[in-house]
Amino acid sequence: MKPATRLYLYLSLSLVACLVLVPLVTTALGGFKSLGDLRVNPFGLPEQWVWSNYTDILFGERYWRQMGNSLLIASVTVFLTVVVSAMAAFTFAHVKFFGAAQLMNYFLIGLMFPVATAILPLFIRIRDLGLLDSYWGVILPQVAFGLGMSILLFRNYFRNLPDELFQAAFVDGCGYIRFFWHVSLPLSRPIVATVSIVSFVNSWNSYILPLIMLNTETKYPWPLGIMVYRGEFGTEWQLVLAFITLTILPTVIVFFLAQKHIIAGLTAGAVKS
């Protein structure tokens, strides 16, 4: 590699890394400052390290309860998304039936609409189903909105499994269901990981759905918890920042643990393995 190319690569990659890291570091450091310090010195190191911002949150009951709520909602969302979209995608990939293409497109249209555009009809429907102020009222819409992308990823992956594998399994005595369970799914670990991570992160950071659907404070996931630090006349930004740092920490850790799978899953099918 030419030195000029190398320099260019390092510079551009550093720039991108900064774009990602500066907000994260600023947030984490901001959590250690007092409000006054934060106002005059938003980006530097804290003048005085205020550990109590973090410890108060960590030793309080609310943080853990909200993390628990978020975790519960996210886990159920991930589970349902993976199960439903894998089965749907398997059908689209292997079974030819009348209207398959139309149905697939119908799912894909879902990719075009963010939750916010449908929030009013969604609210009315959830109310009619009697699921307001319950975890299901958040989980089910999240699963529904995650299906389009997940089915797309799963279907492409299943399609790239060699045909002969399916035929061999068929000769061995598998039907569609056993083939799905014994062959497709075990071979799909990277894509399962990808879909899980994507839907977990989406659910973890989801703000508007819980905001509309949940009323009881004990059921709030963490993004709603931040509202506590917003008073009528001012916001305690240093606490908000500390709270955010503590809540995004789990997703960052999960990402680092699973990043190999995520990248493998996203690029699967792009090149022949």
Place this chain on the structure above:
Amino acid sequence: MASVELRDVRKAYGALEVIHGVSLSIADGEFIALVGPSGCGKSTLLRMIAGLEDISHGEVAIGGTVVNALTPRERNIAMVFQSYALYPHMTVAENMGFNLKLSGVPKPEIRTRVAEAARMLALEELLERKPSQLSGGQRQRVAMGRAIVRDPAVFLFDEPLSNLDAKLRVAMRTEIKTLHQKVATTSVYVTHDQIEAMTLADRIVVLNGGRIEQVGTPLDLYRMPANLFVAGFIGSPAMNFLEAEVDGADGQPAARLSDGTLVHLDGSRKVRRGQQVQLGIRPEHLLAGQTGDTVLEGDTVVVEPTGAQTHIVFTLAGKPVTAVVDGAFPARHGTPFRASIAAPQVHVFDRASGLSL
């Protein structure tokens, strides 16, 4: 073990018919090879026997039972695929035992049967490995192991050796033959390689364009091809074809090539004077330099030494003709080449119908 019977089997995709009424009886324990060029329908036919393709018309019977409506599993067949189609996430032992596991065979019995098959195929050391850790030949053996473990009524092979290199292919060919002699299960073997078909099969079925051209033992097909297609397909290097007109001389039939050369034919050939025919001459039947019934002469165009033998291409009546001679034969490009052929070894085909006369 079971016999296999095809009765007027047809396959159509919409209005397009690709298999046009194939009837064939395969005896219990017989090894049948289906050969033909790409797209002749041999794989489709095999997959119809397997149950992976619907049968548009006609019947397939295995062991006397019509199986048209049965799934591959109910037909009790085992299939070996060209790409091996091993399950990548299972070990060799799991791959081999998968169908037994699916049919609810108890674990100790699965272990015994897998071990037995592994011993037969020399796979004992590899049972705990994943397919990705095996070589091509080993994978192919596992695929065969997967087939024999279940003790099926019929083995189906779909070009199983095409993915292997030439040397390994010969070795595996021998293994398949040995295996068949050991287990004597009815086998149907699809290949485009006529050498594979000749060496392995009890009988060969030559397919072309979805029709059977000829069925017979390997030597029958070689010695008495029914038509031009079989004559050109069986044998390597391929048979030479020369256009000629029948011209009887001294009560013995003969044919005249376009350059006037007279080729003597066997008296038993049913030809009539003036008939337009195609002569078929196998390269290995052309004897260099000697005098026989007919002597053919031409300029050497290409010399291809292969070691034991040399292939010589010379021009005769404006067409290239290949002859196989001993490796020691002094052949040079551009020099005249002289070869003779005995009358019984000249095949004669009607030019219009392509049928052997």
